[in-house]
Amino acid sequence: MDNEYLIDRQTLGKFIDELIKKKPLAVEDTEELNKLREESIKALDDKITKAIFGSLTKEQDEKLNQLLDHDEDADYQEFFSENNINIQEIVKNSMQEFADEFLGGQDV
Amino acid sequence: MSNKTGEGFPNTSFSEFDNYRADDNNPEESGKSSSESEKGKYAKLFEEIKVLSEKLNSAEREKELAKSLEKEEALQEEYIYLSETSPEGAQAEEPSPEDNPSGEEPTPDNQEADPNDAEGTAGKAKKCSRIKRFFAGVALAAVFALGIFGARKIVQEGNAAQVEAEDDDDGGEDDDDGGENEDNPETARGIYDGYGERAMYLDSNKGGDYDFANAVEAAEVCNNDEVEMVKYTAGNQVESLADYIANLPEQLQPEGFRGLSILETDQKLESLSPEEYDSVFNYFCGVMDGAFTQEIELEGDYHNAYMRQIDENAGYTHDNMELVSCITHENGTRATEFYWTDDGTANGNIIGSMIVKISHDENGNIDGGCLQVVIPNSDGSRTYIYFDLPDIAPDNPSTPDTPDNPNITPRPKNQTEADENSGASAGIVTPEGQERQVTAEPVADGTHPYNPDTNTYNYIPEEQAGQIGYEVTNDIREIGQESAPITTPGEIVTAEEMVTTQTAPEMVIGTREGVDEANNFDAGATVGTGEVTGDTPSADGSRNTIRENLEQATGNPAANPSNDSQGF
Known part of the structure; x- marks a missing residue:
């Protein structure tokens, strides 16, 4: 399991690939393209991660920590729902913002 | 904030x-x-x-x-x-x-939260597969909601679905695929019966663990009475995962797997390191978590497949088995459709779907079953007809149109229903138009058929086989002919051998037809379903039942099967 990413890397990769298609990167070779692609994937993951965990209150953070530490069968959907955290919207907005920055104003 | x-x-x-x-x-x-x-x-x-x-x-x-x-x-x-x-x-x-x-x-x-604490929590989350799986589904839904992928409208006509392809706005991504896609009938994927070696057990609560179990465990969970069709499996979950991955909508297939056949997917999975494999598996689970479901009833015929020997003299080994396509009749078969939408809601435009036959409990609720994947055709010409598998054997004993006998009949809860639904035993109808079902023989010692410690199987109890309708013949080519025995009666076969002895490894629910009182199957008819054992012609040329063979071999009367015995 890749512990560097919060979001599944394949999903991130798909998203980045679609963005690249809409706005090809100015690169000289495949190696550079791959490097930029990887950096974009990481940046997107960091953005989403920051948005999710930055939205937590102290209490929510503590609760989540408890679930991560002690509950192997935790229902995280339930956790975010009960705490009125619209996780879907947070992730979607983060990705939208990233896409906007990446594309420089083009429609996603 | x-x-x-x-x-x-x-x-x-x-x-x-x-x-x-x-x-x-x-x-x-x-x-x-x-x-x-x-x-x-x-x-x-x-x-x-x-x-x-x-x-x-x-x-x-x-x-x-x-x-x-x-x-x-x-x-x-x-x-x-x-x-x-x-x-x-x-x-x-x-x-x-x-x-x-x-x-x-x-x-x-x-x-x-303190930024440092939040960062620490995020770090923990990155190591937790469960929460990552949850986020994977969320992210996928977000991708759809942002309209990244092109959508195809599914026009629902009762239980039938016709796909109307729309122009993708993804820059012709499909052109980069060397493999099949659903828009090209010539290379679309189908399903495998029997190639997968491990049934997939889906937790009844979608979003739980999509675990892979062996056939016996899957049958136990599915409750044999409710199971409509089970992919026979033995011990390797990779092939089953390959089946499912290959049948996912292309947009959802893992990176590097798009457009691959099931065989190619399997080979690729086999080549991965354990970490890479886990990554793909977790991704797949996330995809499934992100799907919506609806209950459907299948109609029409499906391309299907089973295994057979390549060289009859080379023994029953995995390498000596090839896949053969056939047609199964699915009118009335209950199934669950997993579908994904372009906006992440249940009512959005469907961008892809996968149909899995899942067992139901008496209240009609999904009962945590695990069954084969079927794919609808894309041209709408025939409901749920899908296409030849790319790596099947050229000799295709597909059957002609048959009377309206469904391949699978939902197992009735009482015999009255069974009588009303008579004729529901057909799996694959032979060219001669005959059907048969045969049963395996009782387990000699009445133990559970699968021994996880030794990874071996015993014969399936007769009653169980009778309920499920196991096919005994080893080779569908030998329709109408006497089939060679697969194993020595009474022998405990290994899981590997069991795999290779499967032709169409599906359990068929239905009445027993074509079986005489002595449990001898009628020559000239076959049901292309999972077979367990063969039988050996007796010295006078008549066909013994396996029970008789067992008794002859051991000199002891075959024990009655345990009521708890299940599975293969």
Whole structure:
């Protein structure tokens, strides 16, 4: 399991690939393209991660920590729902913002 | 965002703020910041200034500080105005959504988490497969919601679905695929029966663990009476995962797997390191979590497949088995459709679907079953007809159109229903139009058919086989002919051997037809379903039942099967 990413890397990769298609990167070779692609994937993951965990209150953070530490069968959907955290919207907005920055104003 | 107070911010205190404010021209105002919301505003502003000052160089810092000071002065003026015009106004003023979106009074519990703590939690989450799986589904839904992938409209006509392809706006991505896609009938994928070696057990609560179990475990979970069709499996979950991955909508297939056949997918999975494999598996689970489901009833015929020997003299080994396509009849078969939409909602345009036959309990609820995947055709010419598998054997003994005998009949709960549904035993109808079902023989010692410790199988109890309708013949090519025995009666076969002895490894529910009183199957008819054992012609050329063979071999009467015995 890749512990560097919060979001599944394949999903991130798909998203980045679609963005690249809409706005090809100015690169000289495949190696550079791959490097930029990887950096974009990481940046997107960091953005989403920051948005999710930055939205937590102290209490929510503590609760989540408890679930991560002690509950192997935790229902995280339930956790975010009960705490009125619209996780879907947070992730979607983060990705939208990233896409906007990446594309420089083009429609996603 | 949560409300912020002066507490909890590093190097921040109201006394410091008061000192700062005291440097201004309104020293007495520092004592008037009694309202919590105002404190919050100023604290937020101070924090903002602090953050900016740390990040920017001196020139920019001064510029930003100037802006912040202007803002602060504006807030201060507002505060003064409110204080003078309405002493209660400042206190009654509602906080802005930014400061207190929840509308709650700021309390220590509503404090935003310390950034370091949040970072630590994020780090933990990155190591937790369960939460990552959850986020994978969320992210996938977000991708759809953002309209990244092109959508195809599914026009629902009762239980039949015709796909109307729309132009993708993804830059012709499909052109890069060397393999099949659903828009090209010539290369579309089908399903495998029997190639997979492990049944997939889906937890009844979608979003749980999609675990892979062996056939016996799957049958136990599915409750044989409810199972309509089970992919026979033995021990390797990779092939089953390959089946499912290959049948996912292309947009959802893992990176590097798009357009691959099931065989190619299997080979690729086999080549991965354990970490890479886990990554793919977790991704797949996330995809499934992101799917919506609806119950459907299948109609029409399906391309299907089973295994047979390549070289009859080379024994029953995995390498000596090839896949053969056939047609199965699915009218009335219950199934569950997993579908994904372009906007992440249940009613959005469907961008892809996968149909899995899942068992149901008596209330019609999904009963945690695991069954084969079927794919509808894309041209709508025939309901749910799908296409030849790319790596099947060229000799295709597909059957002609048959009477309306469904391949699979939902197992009735009582015999009356069974009588009403007679004729429901057909799996694959032979060219001669005959059908047969044969049963395996009881387990000699009445034990559970699968021994996980030794990874071996015993014969399936007769009653069980009778219920499920196991096919005994080893080779569908030998329709109408006597089939060679697969194993020596009474022999305990290994899981590997069991795999290779499977032709069409599906359990068929239905009545037993074509079976005489002695449990001898009628020559000339076959049901292309999972077979367990063969039988050996006796010395006089007549065909013994396996029970008889067993008794002959051991000299002991075959024991009655245990009622708890299940599975293969």
